Each structure stands twice: as structure tokens, then as C-alpha cells.
Amino acid sequence: MSTDAQLTQPPAEVDTSSGEDSFTGRMKERMERLGSIALMTGQVFTRALSPPYSGSAFIYQLEALGVRSLPIALLTATFAGLVISLQFGFFLARFGVQYTVGRVVVLTLFRELSPVLIALTVGARVGSGIAAELGSMTVTEQVDAIRALGADPLRKLVVPRVLACFVLAPALTVLADVIGMVAGALVVNVQYGIGFNLFFKGALDVILMSDFLSGVFKGFVFGGIIGIVGCFKGLTVQNGTEGVGRATTETVAITSVTVCLADFFITKLTLSL
DSSP states (O other): OOHHHHHTSOOOOOOOSSHHHHHHHHHHHHHHHHHHHHHHHHHHHHHHTSSOOOHHHHHHHIIIIIGGGHHHHHHHHHHHHHHHHHHHHHHHHTTTOGGGHHHHHHHHIIIIIHHHHHHHHHHHHHHHHHHHHHHHHHHTTHHHHHHHTTOOHIIIIIHHHHHHHHHHHHHHHHHHHHHHHHHHHHHHHHHHOOOHHHHHHHHHHHOOHHHHHHHHHHHHHHHHHHHHHHHHHHHTOOSHHHHHHHHHHHHHHHHHHHHHHHHHHHHHHHHHO
């Protein structure tokens, strides 16, 4: 059996009567899954960097995953900017320094709020969609048919989706930065009478290129997590259509937890640098 064929076969379930053996079996199964994900990640990068390249499939996935995610991304960024500006404006007014709200809002959006919220909202839609699509192809044996015809399922199905996620998440993060900043300026202008010039001047005085790049880098990493997890769960579906639904739900849960964990470590790394 080929390596990519083995990759799409999930580890066997462990059935033991002893509690300790059951725990050991579950841990072994989880480690095997982590190994399978790491193996698939390496194979995806290897295939992505070697010809032939499928530009049309990549562009199609950008449209399918990215353009259709714009409404939820815009809504998320708008309300994030509104809420964070309203909250910080209220608390800073207690100390008489509400004119500095632009600095706090922009730093919060650029470094943390935009990449994480985009990953959790848009990522849930994109990741679950990938898992459902590839899961349906797996249970209907379309993936096996691709392999039987001599094509590579990872190159044909996984690489375009993962690359699209790598591009999609940072791009939507930058868009969320801009939309959130404009929404924040509007709400503090109406609520606290802070002019647009004062808001944006304070923001530009304090923001650094490293703050902007930190959020973009987070979006890049989060996009990779979403694409890899969604593809892996889709290709390892079991138990027919019931398994597709389970894989979709698990994709949302796994990506959300992994994004939060990755956010902590990336923040620690970027602040130390």
C-alpha cells in the first residue's frame, strides 16, 4: 500500500477491558493521528514545491473558500472594531485619557483580535467545508477512484486547499485590520466626540511594522492549521455519512483549540523577539 493510501486510513480503534490499557490505547491512537497529520503536512509541502503546478485549482479554491467568506469576515471585523473601541473608550474616559483610544484599539486589533477572530469564525466555515467536501468524496470512493486512475489525491485535492488557506487567512486578517479600525473610529467619534484625525494620528504614532506583521504571521499559521486539519479529517472519515458529520464537527473543535494554543506560543515568541 502506498504512503498516501496509508495516510487516509485512520488508526484502528483500541478495545480493551482494563482502564489503564484503555488509556494507553487512546494515547497511542492520538499519537498515531498526530504522526499522520505531521506526515501529511510534510507531503503537502513537498508536492506544493514540486511541479506540475495546478494554478487553476488554486484560484478556484481561493474563490470558493475566500470570496464566499467575505461577508462573515466583514461582519466580524466591523463588530470587533465597534465593541473594542466602545469598551476601551468607556474605561479610558474614567482616567480622562479617552483621546488615546485609537492607540489601544489599533494595537489590540493588529496584534491579537483580527487574526484570532478571523481564524475562529472564517476558519470554522472553511475548515468544516473542506472536511465535509473531502469526507463525502472519501465515503463515495471518489478518492480511491482518483488513486486508481494513477493521480495523486494529495496533489489534486489537498495541496490547492491548503495553499488557498495559507493565502486566505492573512489576506482576511489585513482586511479585518482596516475595517475594524474604521469602525472603531466611527463609534468613538459618535459616542465620545473624538475626531477622526486624533484617532488615526494616535494610532499611527504608536503602531509599528512589527505589530502589523505579527498579526499577518499569525494569520498565515492559522490558515495552515485550518487547511491541514480540515483535509486530514476529510480524508480519514469512517462510517459513511454519519462519519462525515462527525468529522465536520471535530474539525471545528480541533481548529478552534489549536488556533488558541498556537496564538499563545506565537505571541510569546513575537514579544520575546
